[in-house]
Amino acid sequence: MSSPTSRQIKSQQTKKKILETALKLFSAKGFNDVTVDEIVEASKTSKGAFYVHFKSKYEIFIEKFREIDEFYANFISSMPGDLTASEKILLLAKSQMTYFRDDLGKDLMRTVYVSALIPNQPKSLSDTDRLLFKIIHSLVEEGQASGEFSADIPTNEITMLITRCMRGTLYDWLIFGEDFDLVEEAQKFIKTLLLENIAAQTKSL
Template sequence: MARSTPRQIKSQQTKKKILEVALDLFSKKGFNQVSVDEIVSVSNTSKGAFYVHFKSKYEIFIEKFKEIDDFYASFTKSIPKDLSCSEKILLLTKSQMVFLRDDLGKDLMRTVYVSALIPNQPKSLSDTDRTLYRIVHSFVQEGQDAGEFRKEIPSEEITMLITRCMRGTLYDWLIFGGDFDLVEEIQKFIRTILVENISTK
């Protein structure tokens, strides 16, 4: 494997600096209140450097979502294969909420939700081609093939219900006070969805 050149290393460092500064500014001031000019000023970079790495402010979020999806993909590999599909989904959603709560935090997630409402921007939260959606869908299909879930309900519909619960629980976490237990709430919602879709054979 070829080693990175000093120029490549510097370029990656610049990209990381822009990303970190932009996310910090978004969380403090709100997405719409931060300009590219401010990002490059605070990060002590240039507009040229910014546009080498990102086409727009919104691409900062796309980059962050890659990190989130990498977490989902890595965590899924650690789930024991002998668990039922219901248990796999519950374990995934529990770990998802712990990661979003502890590693990303409310400020960033609030900004992600607000930015998702901006017209003409990619809708990462609702993208059915995202890693998270595909993982949940694979568990649902596996459960249907094994007779664990009802087959008369399309796998896409069950998957959408589960991922909608994820988004809704995160939204409630953002608007309610500190007493809202993100992990406990997602488990309650997902269990309800799964019970409704368990096969009675």
């Protein structure tokens, strides 16, 4: 593979500058109150450069979700294969919440949640085509095939409940104080759901 040219490197640097500047402005002022002109001015770029990299300011979030999906892809490729489906889901949730807490932070996630309420915009948080949903879905299928999870409950329903637990825990982290332990609360929430599902499977035997 050939090395990137100086022009390509400069283009990526410009894209990164626009992305980081926009996220800071969204966090400080709110998504609705930030214009493309403000992003361009604050990032010391041009409107032409902005539209080369992003179709709209909402595309900033799409780009960030691509980075998050890359985290999921890297994580799942390194996950130990000798764990049960429940253990894999809990490990994924632990790594996910640690990543959100330590790498993304509250300000960014708060902005993401607020932007999800904007009408007529892609709903990345609840998009079932995203990698997270597909990973959880495959792990639930694995648990059902092994008899760990109830086969009487549709795979999509269990998957939706688990991903809802994740979104709900993140939301609580945003509205509660510093005493709210994001990683621990996510583990407790999802573990309770999984244990109840396993209990339902056991009773049906």
